[in-house]
Amino acid sequence: MTGWNASDIPDQNGRSAVVTGANSGLGYVTARELARRGARVVLACRSEERGHEAGDRLVAEVPGADVVFRRLDLADLASVREFAAGYPYERLDLLVNNAGVMALPQGRTADGFETQFGVNHLGHFALTGLLLPALLRTPGARIVTLSSMVHALANIDIDDLNAEHGYRRWIAYARSKTANLLFTHELARRLAATGAEAVAAAAHPGYASTNLQTAGARMEGRRGAERFAELGNRVFAQSAEAGALPTLYAATAPGVLPDSFTGPSFAMWRGAPAASWRAPWTRDDRASGRLWTASEELTGVRYDALKS
Numbered sequence: 001m002t003g004w005n006a007s008d009i010p011d012q013n014g015r016s017a018v019v020t021g022a023n024s025g026l027g028y029v030t031a032r033e034l035a036r037r038g039a040r041v042v043l044a045c046r047s048e049e050r051g052h053e054a055g056d057r058l059v060a061e062v063p064g065a066d067v068v069f070r071r072l073d074l075a076d077l078a079s080v081r082e083f084a085a086g087y088p089y090e091r092l093d094l095l096v097n098n099a100g101v102m103a104l105p106q107g108r109t110a111d112g113f114e115t116q117f118g119v120n121h122l123g124h125f126a127l128t129g130l131l132l133p134a135l136l137r138t139p140g141a142r143i144v145t146l147s148s149m150v151h152a153l154a155n156i157d158i159d160d161l162n163a164e165h166g167y168r169r170w171i172a173y174a175r176s177k178t179a180n181l182l183f184t185h186e187l188a189r190r191l192a193a194t195g196a197e198a199v200a201a202a203a204h205p206g207y208a209s210t211n212l213q214t215a216g217a218r219m220e221g222r223r224g225a226e227r228f229a230e231l232g233n234r235v236f237a238q239s240a241e242a243g244a245l246p247t248l249y250a251a252t253a254p255g256v257l258p259d260s261f262t263g264p265s266f267a268m269w270r271g272a273p274a275a276s277w278r279a280p281w282t283r284d285d286r287a288s289g290r291l292w293t294a295s296e297e298l299t300g301v302r303y304d305a306l307k308s
Contacts, residue, residue: 011038020074020098035067040067043055076109092141100119103170121179124180136198145181151282200259201259204246206263246262248273261278
């Protein structure tokens, strides 16, 4: 795996992909590089304006790229259902659950969920379940969900998933990223139990320069904190181009294992893709099963095809 980069992505001709949050940062780079290698890519973005702009920019960078924009708001389950119902292709080779929010002020989604848990986990849980028929009928399909090294700050609180008994923004973010790993763990287990060919894996970018770092401060008008985050991005972070490599590896490299976790090779911070450390609680079968059940109940999305 040493030195793996975007030029090592296998040929993607004939393959279809959905990338959430594809209008900027890691998602844009992921979508662009998949399209560069021949994949047909759906750019799943909340903003129609930014989604169309990203599509135009991508085609300018990769002439002939086969990309289409579809609106998806992960903070609204009605939007998730509408997106899945309008998925335009018969097959789905790759679902990249990339979109996310980080360390925002306390808020609620359209369905009343704590925003970080609702967007980062529940929205992607519902999306994956609704797209599962297309994934299961596509040989060798992969579901790649982005987590973060920050997951190590906190396990989920199964009795307070929506932070109704106190809110700390970084702990809420860490719990949502732990939820991403528990979801991947349980999805991989259920796919294996039913004999499905699809592979569920996870990835993280290390510390990559994206707009996630500044979004919370900008929402609150904390200009000093926003400038500090911008400085951190310039001095310490690797580029979005480098940060997207673990995702691209998990999505396309041969031999990626179910429930694997790929991140940067140097201290989980930067460098070429490599197997990444993860907190032991992210492989807890009981916790992943309880989160799965709660997620089905909260979203109303049932993974009936994976019931053994």
